[in-house]
Amino acid sequence: xxxxxxxxxxKITKRGQNVTFRCDPxxxxxxxxxxxxxxxxxxxxxxYFQNEAQLEKSRLLSDRFSAERPKGSxxxxxxxxxxxxxxxxxxxxxxLIWADTSYEQYFGPGTRLTVT
Amino acid sequence: xxxxxxxxxxxxxxEKEAVTLDCTYDTSDPSYGLFWYKQPSSxxxxxxxxxxxxxxxxxxxxxxxxxxQKARKSANLVxxxxxxxxxxxxxxxxxGxxxxxxxxxxxxxxxxxxx
Numbered sequence: 001x002x003x004x005x006x007x008x009x010x011k012i013t014k015r016g017q018n019v020t021f022r023c024d025p026x027x028x029x030x031x032x033x034x035x036x037x038x039x040x041x042x043x044x045x046x047x048y049f050q051n052e053a054q055l056e057k058s059r060l061l062s063d064r065f066s067a068e069r070p071k072g073s074x075x076x077x078x079x080x081x082x083x084x085x086x087x088x089x090x091x092x093x094x095x096l097i098w099a100d101t102s103y104e105q106y107f108g109p110g111t112r113l114t115v116t
Numbered sequence: 117x118x119x120x121x122x123x124x125x126x127x128x129x130x131e132k133e134a135v136t137l138d139c140t141y142d143t144s145d146p147s148y149g150l151f152w153y154k155q156p157s158s159x160x161x162x163x164x165x166x167x168x169x170x171x172x173x174x175x176x177x178x179x180x181x182x183x184x185q186k187a188r189k190s191a192n193l194v195x196x197x198x199x200x201x202x203x204x205x206x207x208x209x210x211x212g213x214x215x216x217x218x219x220x221x222x223x224x225x226x227x228x229x230x231x
Contacts, residue, residue, distance in 0.1 A: 033218065042120075042207050042221030043161070056216050089159060095217070103149050103168075103211060105219060107161035 002026060004108035006092050012114045013082055020078045021111045025094030032075050033105060034067060036060065037089040046090075049075060050097070082115045089113075118143045120208050120222035127227050129198045136183070137193040137225045139208030145169075149211040150191040151219065152182065156204045164206075167191060195227075203229045 005024045013019050025032050030051050035043035046065070047057045051072035061067075064082075069075040079086055089112050093105040119142040129135035141150065152164040167175045167182045175182045183192040195202055205226050209219040 031217070035219075040223070042209070042224050043219070044221070045216075045218040048216055048218060056218070091159075091161065093161070097217065103166060103217065104151075104163050105217075106163070107153075110159040112159070 004092055004094050004106050006090075006108040006111050008111055009109060010112050010114075012116065015084060015115055016081055018078065018080045019082055019113065020076055021090055021092075021113075023075045023077070023092030023094075023108060025074070025092070026096075026106055029094035029096045029106070030072070031095045031097050031105075032069055033093040033095075034075070034077055035091040035093065037091055037110070038087075043091050046077075079113075082113075084115045087113055087115045118145070118148075118210055118212055118220045120210050120220055122208055122222035122225050124225045125223075127225055128230060129195075129202075129227065130230050131200060132197055134194060134196045135198055135227065137195070137206050137208075137227065139191045139193065139222060141189050141191060141208075141210050143189075143210065143212060145212045147213045150182070150184070151209040151211065152180070152191075152193045153207045153209060153221075154202075154204045155207060155224070161207070165193070198229045200229050200231060203227060 033048040034046040037043040049069040064080045089110045091110045092108045095105045148169045150167045154162045181194045205224045207224045208222045
């Protein structure tokens with residue numbers, strides 16, 4: 001399978017604990033995006049990487065959130081001191097960006113986080 | 117600011133009939149892209165169709181077509197010959213022309229196909 005993969009698919013944690021999610025993009029894709037989707041809503045942009053550089057962070061990404069993409073391959077999203085409001089589906093997407101083409105983002109299956 | 121509006125929280129359609137899912141958008145960018153994604157209960161977002169703002173013809177992909185009316189700022193998705201497997205959430209999204217190419221999504225429409 002050469003699609004975008006995410007791990008874990010589901011995570012239940014207690015308030016105050018730290019959690020880390022992993023995303024493996026399609027291998028040749030240079031862009032990686034993180035989105036958050038709460039119940040009944042569309043996904044909202046959190047942050048994105050071009051290769052290993054994190055180029056933009058949404059205001060939704062509080063100081064408790066940190067994302068990395070070492071060596072421009074997989075990415076991790078860590079949430080420290082989780083709160084109940086962090087409960088959501090966290091989606092990862094990748095794309096191949098050239099100068100004037102490539103627009104489609106390929107999404108992974110998501111990680112569903114439940115904070116109790 | 118860019119915004120996507122989907123005013124139909126839920127829709128029903130009879131199997132084998134066509135259905136139109138509405139999407140309106142707002143942007144000040146002269147160049148933009150519009151997408152439709154399908155999200156089954158499994159959670160994965162599946163790309164369906166894309167329309168560029170300068171494309172002269174409406175996009176089509178198999179049973180999916182996009183009814184693009186630029187002056188009205190609408191980009192409705194038409195699904196022809198509905199199948200039971202089409203039951204899912206459908207999201208309209210926009211990509212602006214800033215360098216991030218991030219997607220702005222609407223709130224979605226849940227489509228249920230009746231046998």
